[in-house]
Amino acid sequence: MNNSNYRAFDPFNYTCSEALLLPIISEATWSPGVRAFLYILALLWCFLAVAIIADIFMCSIEKITSKTRKIRIADSSIPEGYKEIEVKVWNDTVANLSLLALGTSAPEILLSVIEIVGNNFKAGDLGPGTIVGSAAFNLLVISAICIMSIPGGDVRRISNMKVFAVTAFSCIFAYVWLIIVLVGISPGKIEIWEAFLTLLFFPLLIIIAFIAEKDFCMKKKPPRNDSGFVGISLKGNPEEQEALDQSYSGRASIYKIAKDLAMVEDLPEDEAAKIAAKKVVEHQHHDRGWYRINAIRNMSGGKKLIPKVLNTFDELYNRVQLPEEERDEAAVTKRFDHSEGGTKPVIEFTASAVAVLENEGKVRIGIRRSGKIDVPVSVRVETINGTALEGSDYKAFDEVVSFAANELLRQVYIEIVDDFEWEPDEFFFVKLAPVPSKDQDFALGNLAICQVTIINDDEPGTLDFAKPSVIAKESSRRIRIPVQRLSGADGHVSVTWRTKDMTAFDGKDFEGGEGELKFDNGETSKSIDLVLFPSNKPERDDSFQVELLETTGGAKLGRLTKTVVTIVNDEEFNGLVSRIVNMTFGNLDGLALEDSTYVSQFKNAMNVNGGDIEGATFVDYLLHFLTFVWKIIFAFIPPVHILGGWPTFVISLGMIGFLTALIGDLASLFGCLIGLEDSITAITLVALGTSMPDTFASKTAAIMERNADSSVGNVTGSNSVNVFLGLGIPWVIASIYWHTKGLPFDVPVGSLVFSVILYTIAAVIALSILVIRRNVKFLGNAELGGPTAGKITCGVIFITLWVLYVLFSALQAKKVINVQI
Numbered sequence: 001m002n003n004s005n006y007r008a009f010d011p012f013n014y015t016c017s018e019a020l021l022l023p024i025i026s027e028a029t030w031s032p033g034v035r036a037f038l039y040i041l042a043l044l045w046c047f048l049a050v051a052i053i054a055d056i057f058m059c060s061i062e063k064i065t066s067k068t069r070k071i072r073i074a075d076s077s078i079p080e081g082y083k084e085i086e087v088k089v090w091n092d093t094v095a096n097l098s099l100l101a102l103g104t105s106a107p108e109i110l111l112s113v114i115e116i117v118g119n120n121f122k123a124g125d126l127g128p129g130t131i132v133g134s135a136a137f138n139l140l141v142i143s144a145i146c147i148m149s150i151p152g153g154d155v156r157r158i159s160n161m162k163v164f165a166v167t168a169f170s171c172i173f174a175y176v177w178l179i180i181v182l183v184g185i186s187p188g189k190i191e192i193w194e195a196f197l198t199l200l201f202f203p204l205l206i207i208i209a210f211i212a213e214k215d216f217c218m219k220k221k222p223p224r225n226d227s228g229f230v231g232i233s234l235k236g237n238p239e240e241q242e243a244l245d246q247s248y249s250g251r252a253s254i255y256k257i258a259k260d261l262a263m264v265e266d267l268p269e270d271e272a273a274k275i276a277a278k279k280v281v282e283h284q285h286h287d288r289g290w291y292r293i294n295a296i297r298n299m300s301g302g303k304k305l306i307p308k309v310l311n312t313f314d315e316l317y318n319r320v321q322l323p324e325e326e327r328d329e330a331a332v333t334k335r336f337d338h339s340e341g342g343t344k345p346v347i348e349f350t351a352s353a354v355a356v357l358e359n360e361g362k363v364r365i366g367i368r369r370s371g372k373i374d375v376p377v378s379v380r381v382e383t384i385n386g387t388a389l390e391g392s393d394y395k396a397f398d399e400v401v402s403f404a405a406n407e408l409l410r411q412v413y414i415e416i417v418d419d420f421e422w423e424p425d426e427f428f429f430v431k432l433a434p435v436p437s438k439d440q441d442f443a444l445g446n447l448a449i450c451q452v453t454i455i456n457d458d459e460p461g462t463l464d465f466a467k468p469s470v471i472a473k474e475s476s477r478r479i480r481i482p483v484q485r486l487s488g489a490d491g492h493v494s495v496t497w498r499t500k501d502m503t504a505f506d507g508k509d510f511e512g513g514e515g516e517l518k519f520d521n522g523e524t525s526k527s528i529d530l531v532l533f534p535s536n537k538p539e540r541d542d543s544f545q546v547e548l549l550e551t552t553g554g555a556k557l558g559r560l561t562k563t564v565v566t567i568v569n570d571e572e573f574n575g576l577v578s579r580i581v582n583m584t585f586g587n588l589d590g591l592a593l594e595d596s597t598y599v600s601q602f603k604n605a606m607n608v609n610g611g612d613i614e615g616a617t618f619v620d621y622l623l624h625f626l627t628f629v630w631k632i633i634f635a636f637i638p639p640v641h642i643l644g645g646w647p648t649f650v651i652s653l654g655m656i657g658f659l660t661a662l663i664g665d666l667a668s669l670f671g672c673l674i675g676l677e678d679s680i681t682a683i684t685l686v687a688l689g690t691s692m693p694d695t696f697a698s699k700t701a702a703i704m705e706r707n708a709d710s711s712v713g714n715v716t717g718s719n720s721v722n723v724f725l726g727l728g729i730p731w732v733i734a735s736i737y738w739h740t741k742g743l744p745f746d747v748p749v750g751s752l753v754f755s756v757i758l759y760t761i762a763a764v765i766a767l768s769i770l771v772i773r774r775n776v777k778f779l780g781n782a783e784l785g786g787p788t789a790g791k792i793t794c795g796v797i798f799i800t801l802w803v804l805y806v807l808f809s810a811l812q813a814k815k816v817i818n819v820q821i
Contacts, residue, residue, distance in 0.1 A: 016672035019665035020118040036673040043666040047689040048300060048623075049630040050107050050659050054693065055296040056637055057652040058103045058289050063645030065095040091213075094206055102725070104292055105718055106653065107690045108134050109726040110660040116730040118661065121737045123747040126664055129682025129755065130690065131726045132175070135719040136683070136759045136805050137691045139171070139766055144798035145695065146702040146711045147773075150785030156708040157774065157782040162212040164709070167717035168767050170205050174723035175760045177201070182753050183821060189744045195735040199728030205720060254280060258580040259534060262475065269576065273583030274307040280588065281306050288701070288710050295696035300631070301624030303610020307587060339371025339443065346371040347379045347403075347432060348445025355453040357489060357522050362413045363452055365430055369403050369410075370445070377442045378402040380433040381412055388426035388454050393417055400435055416454060424487055425524075427453045455524055459488030463495045463519075463551055464558025472532060473570040474540055479510075480527040481546055481563060485519055485555070493553030494518040497528055497546060504542035504567055509533055512544065519555075532567060540569045596641050605631035663689070679751050679813045683806060694718075708783045712770070719763075751813040753821050758808055762801040769794055 014028040016035070027035055068086040075083045102109070112127030150156055158164045181194050257279055261272040294305040339346045350366030369377065382398040383390060390396040395415040403410060414430065430450045434442070463485055472479040483495065499512030506512035511531040519526060528546060535542075548561045608624040609616040616624075624631075634655070638647040663686065671681035694715075702711040731745070738745040773779040773786070773794060780786020811817045 016669050019669055020114070020661055022662070022665040022669060032673050036670055039666050039670040039673065043663060043670060043685070043689070045626070046659055046663050046666060047692070048627050050656060050663065050690070051296045051693050052300050052302070052627060052630050053634055053652055053655045053659065054103065054106065055293050055300075055302070056634055056640075056648060057106065057656060058293050060640050060645040060648035060652060061099045061103045062289060063640040064649060065090040065099055067644065091210060094210055098206060102721070103289060104694060105134075105722050105726065106656050107660050107663070108722055109729065110657045111664050111686070112726045113730045113733070114657060114661045115664055116734050118664075121734040121745075123734070123745075125678035125750065125752070126668060126682045126686065127730065128727060128752050129679040130686045131722045132752070132755050132759055133683030133687030133806075134691050135171070135175070135722060136762065136802055137687050138694060138715045138719060139763055140798045140802035140805070142691070142695050142698045142715060143712050143766060143770070144795040144802075145699050146708070147784050147791050147798070148795040149699050149702055150791070151703070153780075153787060154785050155780040155782035156702060156705065156711070156784035158712070159707040159709055160213065163209050164716065166205070166209045166212050167720060170201075170720035171716040172760060172763055172767070174201070174720040175756050175763070178723065178727070178756050179753060179760070182747060182749055182756075188746060188749055190731050190735055190747050191744070192732075192735045192739055195728065195731035195745075198724060199732055202721065202724035202728065205717075205724065209717075254584050255577065255581055256534070258577045258584065259475075261580055262576045269579055269583065271309065272580045273587055274309050276580060276584040277587035278307045278309050280584070282704055285705065286701070286710065288697070291697035291701040291704075291710060292693055294700060295693045297610075298696060299623065299693065300627045301608050301616070301620040301622070302631075303604050304612070304615070308609075308612065308615030342371055344371055345369055345373065345375065345377045345403075345440075345442040346445045347377065347442055348447040349430070349432065349450040350409075350447070351450065352447050353451040353453065355455055355524065356416055357455050358416060358418050360416060361418065362415050365412050365414065365450060365452070367401060367410045367412065367432070369408050371443075373408060374405050375440070376403060376405050377440050378435045378437070379442070379444075380435050382431055382433060383414065384429040384431055386426070386428040386451075388428040388452075390428070391417075392419070393426055393454060394428060394452075397430070414452070425453055425455050427451055455489045455522070456487060460491050460493050460554035460556075461485045461488030461524075462556045462558040463493070463548065465546075465548070465560040465563040467563060468560055469564045469566065472565055472567050474532060474534060474567055475570040477532055477534075479530050479532055479565060481530070481565065482525060482527050483517055483548070484558075485524045485526075486558065489519075489522050489524050491521055491553050492519065493551060493555035495551045495555070495557070496549040498549060499530070500545040500547060502543045502545055502564070504544040504565075506544070509535065509542050509567060510544060510565075530565075537569075540567060542567045596639055598635070598639060601635045601637075601639060602632075605635040677751075677813045679755070680810045683755065683809055702784055712783055716767075749821060751809060754812045754819055755805075755809040757821070758805045762805050765801060766798055769797065 014026075015032070017023060017027070067089045069089055070084045070086055072082045072084055074081065108127075108131050111130055115124040115127040116122070146156075177198065181190065181198070182188070185191075185194065254276060257276045258272070261267060261276060290305065296302070297304055347367065347369055350368050354363060354365065356363035365381075367379070367381070378400050380398070380400050383394070383396050388394055394417060397412065397414045399412070401410050401412060428451075430452060432444055432448045434444070463483060466482040466484045470479065470481055483497075485493070494516050496514065496516050498514035499506060499510070501512075504510055510533060515528070517526050517528060530546075543564055543566045545562060545564050548557055551557060604610045606628075607613075609620050634652075637651050637655070640648045642648070667681050667686045668678055670676075670685075671678055698711040698715070702708065705711065731747075735745040770783045773783055773790075774781060778787065779790040779794065785791060808817070812819060
């Protein structure tokens, strides 16, 4: 054998085997297709892991940014001479653009830093490509989704336009600055001053945004109330959310929601408490971090921040919130099953009582059949005297009525005698009776007797109240006071009425006043409907009077022209409301972002949906199974309540760094195996994977919030922070390293500058469209939502811009096109 032609096999030197951490073992004998498949699965799995650890990281940031301190203010009205109040340490804008921006952009920033450090301080394509690719996806795709997701023609406008203007300018300037540095000032090289200036743009952005938010150097506005917390809390922007937070925070407002829920029949208490908690959470302002954490937990089968409510129960509550005239009046009556499971026919009247005017000549009685309907059946129908006598007031009826197979309804007519003489109203009965037969077996239903009232129609009648007093339970919200028409029903008559305060007062306890009640020809009963107002009195016994005044149409007032309405507590109802309120507070406590102990951390990690098994779906179980290992590992991180959240912040940031390095290796090796350059992998696969939580978070924020600040408004700030930190930090490190060696820090222009130019053009177009949307009525005069045609058109334009950005960037990287810059 000629040893000179023999080349020894090296199991650690083969195609696509060079990365920072991977591969752990030799994969020289593995098929490239198998390796690529395993790497893409591992990459997706690591994306879920980064999302979960980012949840913990964001909770630590919330803990840090919600810190307060006590200050003393002089107050001569109290003995001490001063009072202590709590004020927040962090400003909203500063927190959003610093720690919160770091929390959402940490994977992209750390990927860029780790790539340079792991590549011997040489510039790579994966980190910068991911930053630019994420920026394009965030501004174009996420904005498109937010624009199109607003339902029913609603709109969302950016409320703090000054801060948005600063961040929008910075998200353009940041990438223009990259072009200037890489092409204009020092082509292909980064000098130390350029790196430091890039990094310093980050605190400069925070300072300018802070000035814009505080209106320094601008026209002064009345000072706003800065009380409350900052960060990912349930409190909102005081200027926009004050009225909303007052409506949906505190025990009084939850008590009101609980009262509404207690009015819903067949609604279990635990479901009512979930609905109440859901309504409170949905109607409160949340910031960007809260929505991101909620999206991450939805992606991993974790503990939800919005309670899961069954659609059936939610629809019941929503129906009660409608105006009474729009509600479904159909009520389901629970009856004993006379059909014995559908094995026997059941015969009964369609109504328990009917009324007929004397001059109509006959009355129609309906009979229905239910249960087993595919057999013929017969029933006897006979009349029985009451105050009305057969012969003089009506003609006797005694006949057998037969139902054919599958026949459900029959009718009988009983003749009424009109004697043209005035008489008081009279009544008689109609009764169902079985027909003895061996061939049929049926049962009579609940309505086996029907009362027929013959109304004298020869006089207009007298009008009065049916009762001298009426008891109204506070829980009914509305009282119907019956007014009856006796001794005649001829013609159109009316009566005026008015209320009179006693211990209950109009406008405070009830909606009173005066009105007119009209009776049409033949009508014998009407009601005065009054609205009752809820009260927080522990014991209620309030009364008011209703009086009948004058009649028209020849009618006369009867004996009872006044009635007293007494509003009382409903003890059973109040007990139900109290239980719902207490359970609601328990549910809200369970929706806290962070876990306070190791025990609760491991409990939430080991149980799907944080232990809420009933609210878990199949997808929740699947995602929980896929992420179970990561959840257990991350449960060992200290809870955020330890040392103000800083240990959690540091350790979780380290974990994100490790996972980011792993993702960088997996993406690079996967791209190598399928023939993709790092720059293409970065702007597509890695950018999409790191942006998924923001996508779901922004969509939810767009739908739930009253403005666009927490959805689209924060995208611009995040994009600029990605450049200033994600490129500023690694450039500073690398430029210092190469300066100590007396060499320049080379950054090959390659396809990066071309990708940045494409993004900048797309960003200018996208932001211009948002400005146009805000000022054009056809598009809704708002950044998000509006008429369907307008929002769909804008969404398609945004997504098309992103597709073109990816397409041309990939063609440049593949050298299919060669744009010289």
